[in-house]
Amino acid sequence: MTQYEAAKKRYAERGVDADAAINTLKSVPVSLHCWQGDDVRGFDGDPNAPLTGGIQTTGNYPGRARTPEELMADIDEVLRLCPGTKKLNLHASYAIFTEENGGWVDRDKLEPKHFAPWVKFCKERGLGCDFNPTYFSHPKCDPLTLSSPNPETRKFWVEHGKACIRISQYLAEELGQPCIMNIWTGDGLKDIPADRMTPRMLYKESLDEILSEPYDFNLVKPCVESKVFGIGVEAYTVGSAEFALSYAAMNKDKCIPLLDNGHYHPTEVVSDKIPAMLTFFPEIALHITRGVRWDSDHVVLFDDETKEIAKEIVRCGGLSGRVKIALDYFDASINRIGAWVTGFRNVQKALLFALLQPTEELTRLQNEQDFTSLMIRAEELKTMPFGDVWAEYCKEQNVPADDMAWLSEIKKYENEVLLKR
Numbered sequence: 525m526t527q528y529e530a531a532k533k534r535y536a537e538r539g540v541d542a543d544a545a546i547n548t549l550k551s552v553p554v555s556l557h558c559w560q561g562d563d564v565r566g567f568d569g570d571p572n573a574p575l576t577g578g579i580q581t582t583g584n585y586p587g588r589a590r591t592p593e594e595l596m597a598d599i600d601e602v603l604r605l606c607p608g609t610k611k612l613n614l615h616a617s618y619a620i621f622t623e624e625n626g627g628w629v630d631r632d633k634l635e636p637k638h639f640a641p642w643v644k645f646c647k648e649r650g651l652g653c654d655f656n657p658t659y660f661s662h663p664k665c666d667p668l669t670l671s672s673p674n675p676e677t678r679k680f681w682v683e684h685g686k687a688c689i690r691i692s693q694y695l696a697e698e699l700g701q702p703c704i705m706n707i708w709t710g711d712g713l714k715d716i717p718a719d720r721m722t723p724r725m726l727y728k729e730s731l732d733e734i735l736s737e738p739y740d741f742n743l744v745k746p747c748v749e750s751k752v753f754g755i756g757v758e759a760y761t762v763g764s765a766e767f768a769l770s771y772a773a774m775n776k777d778k779c780i781p782l783l784d785n786g787h788y789h790p791t792e793v794v795s796d797k798i799p800a801m802l803t804f805f806p807e808i809a810l811h812i813t814r815g816v817r818w819d820s821d822h823v824v825l826f827d828d829e830t831k832e833i834a835k836e837i838v839r840c841g842g843l844s845g846r847v848k849i850a851l852d853y854f855d856a857s858i859n860r861i862g863a864w865v866t867g868f869r870n871v872q873k874a875l876l877f878a879l880l881q882p883t884e885e886l887t888r889l890q891n892e893q894d895f896t897s898l899m900i901r902a903e904e905l906k907t908m909p910f911g912d913v914w915a916e917y918c919k920e921q922n923v924p925a926d927d928m929a930w931l932s933e934i935k936k937y938e939n940e941v942l943l944k945r
């Protein structure tokens with residue numbers, strides 16, 4: 525009997541079908557964020573300018589991707605080492621300007637043609653593509669964008685949002701998969717505001733204008749992502765949790781809420797928010813990250829909250845497409861490909877772990893108020909031979925199961941490619 529067969533038998537004894545878990549996981553799309561490869565710098569401005577808008581990368585590990593070609597090569601390396609169905613997640617700042625497409629344009633003038641090379645890249649690899657307008661690291665952040673008191677600033681950023689809707693529609697049509705288009709702005713203030721309401725009214729008005737751009741809601745899924753605070757904007761965030769949730773609730777036919785688990789007070793957990801939100805919203809979107817004390821965007825680990833998030837996605841029927849899963853972290857202090865792959869594989873692990881739970885049985889125990897059995901059964905699952913099922917999944921997906929194996933591959937890539945940049 526192979527190790528997998530033995531593991532499968534043990535899971536079967538607890539009412540869990542390991543083959544079925546593997547089969548389900550294979551087709552769940554998880555969106556891979558392009559911005560881990562270049563420290564969120566993009567290609568549309570000064571690559572050495574500091575990141576602004578309340579987010580921050582720290583570290584200076586060698587090998588950052590500096591061109592579309594380098595970023596694509598690095599993404600290929602990541603795709604090769606990760607199991608599962610992947611989508612690419614692009615920011616507008618990753619537009620590719622060439623002589624043939626007319627060269628550089630500002631963000632309000634972006635067009636689908638500026639993303640044609642990415643469409644080619646995705647088509648060749650069978651990937652879908654998600655998209656994000658980029659409301660940070662730009663001279664027209666005054667520092668506010670969609671909530672600025674300056675009508676010209678707002679107009680510029682509204683036009684950017686509309687351009688991104690058109691690009692998202694193009695990506696979805698070209699790639700034959702819905703495009704999740706996430707709107708996040710870091711708009712906020714460092715110190716106590718005199719007026720907390722007007723910027724929110726303006727942000728609402730700007731969102732209404734952006735979403736008045738025609739699109740097919742089956743193909744383009746605009747999201748609104750909230751945040752609690754950012755660096756330099758500690759006292760007030762315009763797009764707070766209540767703001768984003770209310771906006772999405774009032775516009776259910778046009779957009780969906782996005783929860784980033786780095787964007788809440790440290791004792792709040794997104795795992796508990798998932799069932800609450802799915803009670804009301806047909807669809808929600810997630811940014812899976814790891815905050816250390818704040819929204820530090822550390823690499824996702826196979827830790828308790830990642831497992832709880834995955835359990836809630838699975839238990840609440842989120843894998844039917846109701847929960848759109850994306851990653852959002854960026855670490856510049858370690859090998860960036862190692863960071864990317866670790867986080868992606870850990871989300872896959874967490875989903876597989878969740879699919880290997882005897883959910884019906886545990887729910888029965890809860891409903892019968894047999895909380896002793898519920899606790900003991902749930903604890904036992906933690907030491908089941910999960911690693912053998914994970915290894916089988918990786919084998920079927922043709923990627924290394926053993927972390928040591930892919931670690932040596934990325935070290936080789938580091939020596940041969942990254943250190944030569």
Ligand SMILES: C[C@H](O)[C@H](O)[C@@H](O)C(=O)CO
Pocket residue numbers: 559564578579656708749751784811819852
């Ligand atoms: C680059 C992303 O859009 C960004 O990380 C955003 O999603 C966020 O979470 C900001 O804190």
Ligand SMILES: [Mn+2]
Pocket residue numbers: 749784811852
């Ligand atoms: Mn996010």
